[in-house]
Amino acid sequence: ETGVTQTPRHLVMGMTNKKSLKCEQHLGHNAMYWYKQSAKKPLELMFVYSLEERVENNSVPSRFSPECPNSSHLFLHLHTLQPEDSALYLCASSLDRTNEKLFFGSGTQLSVL
Amino acid sequence: RKEVEQDPGPFNVPEGATVAFNCTYSNSASQSFFWYRQDCRKEPKLLMSVYSSGNEDGRFTAQLNRASQYISLLIRDSKLSDSATYLCVRLRADSWGKLQFGAGTQVVVTP
Numbered sequence: 001e002t003g004v005t006q007t008p009r010h011l012v013m014g015m016t017n018k019k020s021l022k023c024e025q026h027l028g029h030n031a032m033y034w035y036k037q038s039a040k041k042p043l044e045l046m047f048v049y050s051l052e053e054r055v056e057n058n059s060v061p062s063r064f065s066p067e068c069p070n071s072s073h074l075f076l077h078l079h080t081l082q083p084e085d086s087a088l089y090l091c092a093s094s095l096d097r098t099n100e101k102l103f104f105g106s107g108t109q110l111s112v113l
Numbered sequence: 114r115k116e117v118e119q120d121p122g123p124f125n126v127p128e129g130a131t132v133a134f135n136c137t138y139s140n141s142a143s144q145s146f147f148w149y150r151q152d153c154r155k156e157p158k159l160l161m162s163v164y165s166s167g168n169e170d171g172r173f174t175a176q177l178n179r180a181s182q183y184i185s186l187l188i189r190d191s192k193l194s195d196s197a198t199y200l201c202v203r204l205r206a207d208s209w210g211k212l213q214f215g216a217g218t219q220v221v222v223t224p
Contacts (some may be wrong), residue, residue: 104156
């Protein structure tokens with residue numbers, strides 16, 4: 001148990017659907033992240049939140065919309081996705097955004113049909 | 114050239130043997146490096162930090178060669194449970210707190 005919980009574990013959606021990924025951390029951390037991991041590729045940083053403020057957006061398409069209502073919760077809202085968006089989406093947290101030790105959730109395996 | 118490059122493997126290792134693999138990086142401004150371990154269909158977990166020339170933790174030894182711009186991970190007395198993908202990660206000096214991941218090296222320990 002890493003202290004970072006992600007739901008759902010698996011998600012299959014059509015290109016016209018709207019869905020949300022949820023992440024919750026119980027570690028008292030101040031920074032939260034969304035990463036995308038495609039097969040055989042490095043983890044790609046998508047968004048960084050520090051103290052509920054988005055501090056980084058790595059040129060992610062607008063069909064991905066993050067939300068951080070408080071320092072313990074992070075959402076990734078998905079709409080009109082493309083098949084190439086199919087990947088493992090990992091949430092992570094760290095003590096603060098300068099701390100390099102990341103604690104990852106178990107991820108959401110997303111398939112877009 | 115990728116900023117963090119790893120041999121994808123797989124490295125097939127008999128149980129009890131030693132395995133070592135490298136990770137090369139292209140940006141000499143890199144300050145710190147890390148090895149994360151990722152089991153199949155699981156999340157990455159921090160294995161070791163590599164701040165100066167190297168670090169040792171039990172059966173695992175990480176070394177940093179700044180002149181040649183690579184870090185290595187050596188696993189002694191391999192266990193079946195060491196089978197995983199090992200991710201090389203660097204902390205970018207030019208981007209505050211930003212980690213850059215390699216694609217990983219797969220290690221398969223066989224009985």
